[in-house]
Amino acid sequence: MAQLRPALLIFILLTLVTGGLYPLLTTALGQWWFPEQANGSLIRINNEVRGSALIGQNFSGAHYFQGRPSATAEAPYNPMASGGSNLPASNPALDEAVRERVAALRAANPQATPTVPVELVTASASGLDNGISPEAARWQIPRVAKARNLTQDEVARLVADATQTPLVGFIGQPVVNLLQLNLALDALSAR
Known part of the structure; x- marks a missing residue:
């Protein structure tokens, strides 16, 4: 019993x-240092x-830039069910899904180059x-510009503005924030 008391207190x-x-x-x-x-x-x-x-959010219209496919449960980009598809590269179901996504993207973006960026056809881990x-954003510029009746140069400027570069060049890759880019497109179209 003498040994139990100190263990319980600890x-x-x-x-x-x-x-x-x-x-x-x-x-x-x-909350104090990083409230946002x-x-x-x-x-x-x-x-x-x-x-x-x-x-991420599910942007599906031709007038929006689209992100990576989401493999979350129940609905795309469901934050309550984060997770990847867990299909290995050797799984035929993954091959078929990628083929279907490539075909759909090529059909939706006929004026883009035939080589579809891999991140637009493969889901992420989360x-x-x-x-x-x-x-990947530049690959979608022709479709978005056509759907919004904007020039490709105008849309390319918005992509450049929405591109976030790492603080230190060798740590990470530049990324285009899709929500900010699509909101900027909506604001430009509203004018």
Whole structure:
């Protein structure tokens, strides 16, 4: 019994520190130092939440740039069911899905080059990617420009403006945030 008391006291102390004090401290510091990121990096237009800069959305219209396919359960880009398809490269179902996606993208983008960027036909590990590479965005410019009656140069400028480059060049790749790009397209079309 003499050994049980110190063990229980340590257990209670560590439970309070790791289960109560530490989460409260990190939450308070996150809200203080990084309030926008701690609250989901929400993008608001006219006081209405239009999405998060961190989580992808399902853009399916020809007048929008489209992201990577989402393999989340129940619905594309479902943040409550994040996860990849878990199909290995040797699985025939993955080959068929990629073939279908390539055919659909080529049909929707007949004026683009025949080589479809691989990220537009393969799902990510999370299924919630919010961006694509600048190359994948540029591949879609002809379709979006035609659908919105804009010049390809106007759309290319918006892609360049929405491209986020890493702080240090050798850490990461440039990424085009699709929500910001599509919102900029909507704002341009509204004018």
